[in-house]
Amino acid sequence: MREQEQDQHSGRTRVSPVFAWLLEHGGADWATELLRLADGILVPNGVGGVISLTVGEERLVEPSPERLAWMIRNAHRLAPADGRQWREYRRRVIDNPKKEEALRKLDAGQADGIPKELKLEGSTHADCLVECEKAFVWIEGKRNDWLSPSTKWDVTRDQLARNLEAVWLLASKSTKDFWLLICHEHELKHHEQELISGYRAGTWKAGFPHLPADVRAIFQRKIGTVKWSALFDHWTELAISLDENRSQ
Numbered sequence: 001m002r003e004q005e006q007d008q009h010s011g012r013t014r015v016s017p018v019f020a021w022l023l024e025h026g027g028a029d030w031a032t033e034l035l036r037l038a039d040g041i042l043v044p045n046g047v048g049g050v051i052s053l054t055v056g057e058e059r060l061v062e063p064s065p066e067r068l069a070w071m072i073r074n075a076h077r078l079a080p081a082d083g084r085q086w087r088e089y090r091r092r093v094i095d096n097p098k099k100e101e102a103l104r105k106l107d108a109g110q111a112d113g114i115p116k117e118l119k120l121e122g123s124t125h126a127d128c129l130v131e132c133e134k135a136f137v138w139i140e141g142k143r144n145d146w147l148s149p150s151t152k153w154d155v156t157r158d159q160l161a162r163n164l165e166a167v168w169l170l171a172s173k174s175t176k177d178f179w180l181l182i183c184h185e186h187e188l189k190h191h192e193q194e195l196i197s198g199y200r201a202g203t204w205k206a207g208f209p210h211l212p213a214d215v216r217a218i219f220q221r222k223i224g225t226v227k228w229s230a231l232f233d234h235w236t237e238l239a240i241s242l243d244e245n246r247s248q
Contacts, residue, residue, distance in 0.1 A: 015141035038224030048133025070210035135177035138167035161207020
């Protein structure tokens with residue numbers, strides 16, 4: 001079968017089969033081994049055994065009340081991905097009579113009951129979420145796709161920032177550590193590399209201006225990147241398994 005006729009979907013051909021195999025055959029410490037294959041992070045202590053793995057189904061994480069409140073307060077400064085919708089901020093938020101009540105709830109940490117038009121960001125989800133004894137590992141799996149550079153209502157709110165905050169929120173509730181790992185097939189796109197470099201160095205913060213500096217500093221050390229080929233080299237039986245499934 002010619003390569004262009006083969007299934008190239010990252011979820012079906014990489015994320016689901018790879019992590020299903022690791023869960024079954026990777027051994028007790030596969031999550032730690034995986035993180036130590038990645039560039040950009042240092043994992044001195046193991047993350048422990050895997051408690052649960054969510055793959056092939058969405059584990060949705062809602063935006064934080066702090067994020068939603070910041071967007072309401074800064075609606076006049078935001079730019080949408082589609083520039084033709086810039087007037088919508090005034091209709092939806094700036095002139096909305098329910099705005100102040102919504103802000104009171106959000107400032108109290110309550111996101112329930114906020115009118116839909118005042119929510120300028122929706123849920124995000126992991127391609128694969130691994131909960132270990134000591135940490136959460138959020139997997140962003142890419143093949144012929146790439147990190148989204150923006151959301152509908154904020155051109156500076158990229159996928160990397162959203163998912164970093166999401167895994168941090170999950171880990172904070174469980175008093176655990178966290179990591180975000182980008183598994184990719186090809187060289188990273190220019191915008192992806194610049195986002196990763198900017199967040200790691202602390203020179204770019206537009207994706208989460210609502211978070212304090214100490215939290216952003218933690219995020220600098222939590223972004224790992226690894227090629228799928230590095231996994232196949234490390235777990236040779238995994239590569240054999242994928243080849244066998246592809247030939248069937």
